[in-house]
Amino acid sequence: MAQVLEFKLPDLGEGLTEAEIVRWLVEVGDVVAIDQPVVEVETAKAMVEVPCPYGGVVTARFGEEGTELPVGAPLLTVAVGAPEGASGSAASPSSSSSPSSSSSGKGSGSGTESSGGSGNVLVGYGTGAPAARRRRIRPDRLDRAVAEAPVSGTPVVEAQVVEAPVAEVLVAEAPVSDGPVPVVSPLVRRLARQHDIDLRRLAGSGPDGLILRADVDRAIRTAEETAAATARAAQAPARSRAKPSTPSAPVAAAPNGVAAAAGAERIPLRGVRGAVADKLSRSRTEIPDATCWVDADATELMAVRAAMNAATGPSAGPKVSVLALLARVCTAALARFPELNATVDTEAREIVRLPGVHLGFAAQTERGLVVPVVRDAHTRNAESIGAEIARLTELARTGKLSPAQLTGGTFTLNNYGVFGVDGSTPIINHPEAAMLGVGRIMPKPWVHQGELAVRQVVQLSLTFDHRVCDGGTAGGFLRYVADCVEQPAVLLRTL
Structure with a gap:
């Protein structure tokens, strides 16, 4: 029976705490070998291909290209132990379904987890085995393998939502509760925190009221639309009373108080550009x-x-x-x-x-x-x-x-x-x-x-x-x- 293991973004060394997903090298349903590169990430210092320490079938990916993830956040989940019809896959039954592999549920990507995975985290430090040809498992077999697999790490239901289209469900405002918030994904919590969304007021569309990323996304869109409508309503009376004047270039006030012309492009300071900005600023501040x-x-x-x-x-x-x-x-x-x-x-x-x-x-x-x-x-x-x-x-x-x-x-x-x-x-x-x-x-x-x-x-x-x-x-x-x-x-x- 297959076991779903979670592979987290490993510590890439040199004090780096986060990385941006540049390009996924595998899709959900692909068969991967031990130490096969699965994603290309950009840190503040370099582009790195991250190999997966497990061999098996990719059941979910966490984060789209361009998403920035902290070290320790889930990258993907792998069903270890070939399902029916997956013979000849990169993961051999003897290694991927062994007792030592089944007992490993940490999937942290650092250190040797089990005989089913090398635990290596950077290209050049792996076993040197050639990468297996990418294979796609039929959806019905993949679903059956995931349904039967005991989950280690993040529940598979959350992982499925990352890839599968979510049905449009109107998220009703839930009564505020003093109990625990039904959220299992740290990415969902981070997204809500960044947009000041109170998770206690959301009714999740997942099983048993689980709050998914799609629920938070809809709440963000609703809040933005409400704010825009309120702003338009407040500006309408003022425009009707205002006298005609000479047209001028529209100017918008940025959240940090910096004025910017309408249509101005904003480029995030992250990756190499962000690291350079931080180092130069520190140099001029300290030296x-x-x-x-x-x-x-x-x-x-x-x-x-x-x-x-x-x-x-x-x-x-x-x-x-x-x-x-x-x-x-x-x-x-x-x-x-x-x-x-x-x-x-x-x-x-x-x-x-x-x-x-x-x-x-x-x-x-x-x-x-x-x-x-x-x-x-x-x-x-x-x-x-x-x-x-x-x-x-x-x-x-x-x-x-x-x-x-x-x-x-x-x-x-x-x-x-x-x-x-x-x-x-x-x-x-x-x-x-x-x-x-x-x-x-x-x-x-x-x-x-x-x-x-x-x-x-x-x-x-x-x-x-x-x-x-x-x-x-x-x-x-x-x-x-x-x-x-x-x-x-x-x-x-x-x-």
């Missing part, structure tokens, strides 16, 4: 930053790069980018000025100087600005740093960076010259202590060896936390970087 900048003649650096990339023979490696050379310059500068490879422990009121350089670099993607991190950059040469930057950039472009690859940086390099701008004042990537910004390299008139000449000039700007050092240290760091750009031989002396 007393200052910026210094200098123009540097990059002609010799560009010539050295061209010579490196033109080299042939067995010792010639892959092409080296300007960003890789500048990253190598940064690691050499941080070795001379370790004050900038630090962070501030505000609670202990201590400056923490870090032993290694984990170099972040800003990358613009379709999902927003991300900062992948090159681990142990101080131990790499320009070629190795360039290869790692290229690898991480490709992962960023495809949205496959893991949270671990986006955290732990100690210093950030921001090449905004790719946008065709000369300069900027970078905002420090909290909790780091400094960021070096690089503008575009372009020909400009420059005094070279006492004569006016056209040279390749770049503007370098350093934003630093004034708590970790004073202007002398920051200026010394930036001057060393500029000297290496103008005279690459200065860097060679430190290699």
Whole structure:
């Protein structure tokens, strides 16, 4: 006999507490294998494919695409133990219907639950078994399996409502009761709380008066329609008494008091954009930053790069980018000025100087600005740093960076010259202590060896936390970087 197990949104690590459903990879009725990815979610740091630790038939999905769920909320339910006619499914009878599998009803998605599921939560940490071909179980067999299955976790009746169309039932206002509210889904409670709906006044349309999401949705629509009708009725007498005036652009007052033109678009700050907004706001709130900048003649650096990339023979490696050379310059500068490879422990009121350089670099993607991190950059040469930057950039472009690859940086390099701008004042990537910004390299008139000449000039700007050092240290760091750009031989002396 099949058992319905509930799989909850697992803890994706790095302190993340919620994720947004981007794309479902399975449908209700599909047969899934252990560790098969079932949903693609977006956290504040990365896109992640979440594998299911159970093998069996998907009986319900919780949440539509675009829905944001907290960690621990139900994702889907799986009927473990193949029903009649489901032979050859991804879940073998010996593993999915074993006693140890039947005794597991937690479905938390963290840790090994039973022999019927691996308990793994992230792609790359699973058993490595190939994903089974998606199969659809006939509705009559699925219904029979679900009806016969003992429920573990959230009742199946609520799960069915997520997928099945709900008959239009007028929800009458129920008398207020002091007893428990007949709601089992945390999503329903959250939705009602967000819209100030009193669940005690709703009469549920589910079995035994169970309040379903459809009931809350109808209550929300009714409240909105009532509020709109009341507003129209209040405005009608005023419009009839008002004198004609010159038409003007309609302005609506937002709930937070911010005026907005009619038809203005509102974009939620969530996912990567929300995480960036929170980090930048925290940086400007907590860090007393200052910026210094200098123009540097990059002609010799560009010539050295061209010579490196033109080299042939067995010792010639892959092409080296300007960003890789500048990253190598940064690691050499941080070795001379370790004050900038630090962070501030505000609670202990201590400056923490870090032993290694984990170099972040800003990358613009379709999902927003991300900062992948090159681990142990101080131990790499320009070629190795360039290869790692290229690898991480490709992962960023495809949205496959893991949270671990986006955290732990100690210093950030921001090449905004790719946008065709000369300069900027970078905002420090909290909790780091400094960021070096690089503008575009372009020909400009420059005094070279006492004569006016056209040279390749770049503007370098350093934003630093004034708590970790004073202007002398920051200026010394930036001057060393500029000297290496103008005279690459200065860097060679430190290699």
